[in-house]
Amino acid sequence: MLLNQQKRYALRLSPLHVYVRSLKRRLQLGRGDFNICFVDDGAIRRMNAAYRGQDRATDVLSFPWGEHARSSLAAARRPAKTSRPVRAEFIGFLGDIVISVEAARRNARGEGHSTLDEIRWLILHGVLHLLGYDHESDSGEMTALELALREQLGVAAGRGRNGSK
Numbered sequence: 001m002l003l004n005q006q007k008r009y010a011l012r013l014s015p016l017h018v019y020v021r022s023l024k025r026r027l028q029l030g031r032g033d034f035n036i037c038f039v040d041d042g043a044i045r046r047m048n049a050a051y052r053g054q055d056r057a058t059d060v061l062s063f064p065w066g067e068h069a070r071s072s073l074a075a076a077r078r079p080a081k082t083s084r085p086v087r088a089e090f091i092g093f094l095g096d097i098v099i100s101v102e103a104a105r106r107n108a109r110g111e112g113h114s115t116l117d118e119i120r121w122l123i124l125h126g127v128l129h130l131l132g133y134d135h136e137s138d139s140g141e142m143t144a145l146e147l148a149l150r151e152q153l154g155v156a157a158g159r160g161r162n163g164s165k
Contacts, residue, residue, distance in 0.1 A: 006040040009101050012116075019120050022153055023127060031092035034130055036099065036123060044100040059103035060122040062129035065095040097126030120155045121146075 002013050002020070016036075024032070039047075041057035049055040051063070099122045101115075108118040124146060133142035150156040 001035045002038070003035065004038045005043065006038055006101050008040055009105065009115075011038055011101060015116060016119065016123070019153070019155075020123065023124060023149075026149060026152055027127065027131070029092075029094075032094050033092055034094040034127060035096045036126070037096065038099050038101050038119075041100050041102045044098055044103070047098060057100055057103055059100055059107060060126050061098045062126045063096040063098070064130050064132070065090075065093045094127070094130040097123060097130065099123070099126070117155050120153070121150065124149055124153070124155075 002016055004011050004013065020036070044059075044061060045055065045057040047061055048058050051061070099119060101119070104118040104122060105115050108115040111118070128142055128146055133145065135142040135146075147156070
């Protein structure tokens, strides 16, 4: 689900739906699913302060569903066992991604690319976090994967931060 909760900037969701479908195919997520909520700087700042202890706006936050999103994805790839009913809406659910459109616009202007590409990159970055990757502790594994996926998905224009957030 894509949800636009900010009002400051017009946001076309249809190209983002197409991108999310391509990303899910590329990552072989199967029934693995996630939500994306677009907010303003004030909203993401409050979330960043509440959940990460950082009282500042950021561009993207990821909230994995459950402790281990990777095991949730593995469950989504296995056929459901009929002996234990599971609410269908939670099978394979990976979590939520929150993106500040204001921050995405600033990033895009600063790096010389489109806001749409920046938002695509932030979605990819957020999904990798939902899958358990952590660029702060994985010796470059997430960054390398993110850069390769950008290339494969056709949104690999240059970026000064080398793909890291």
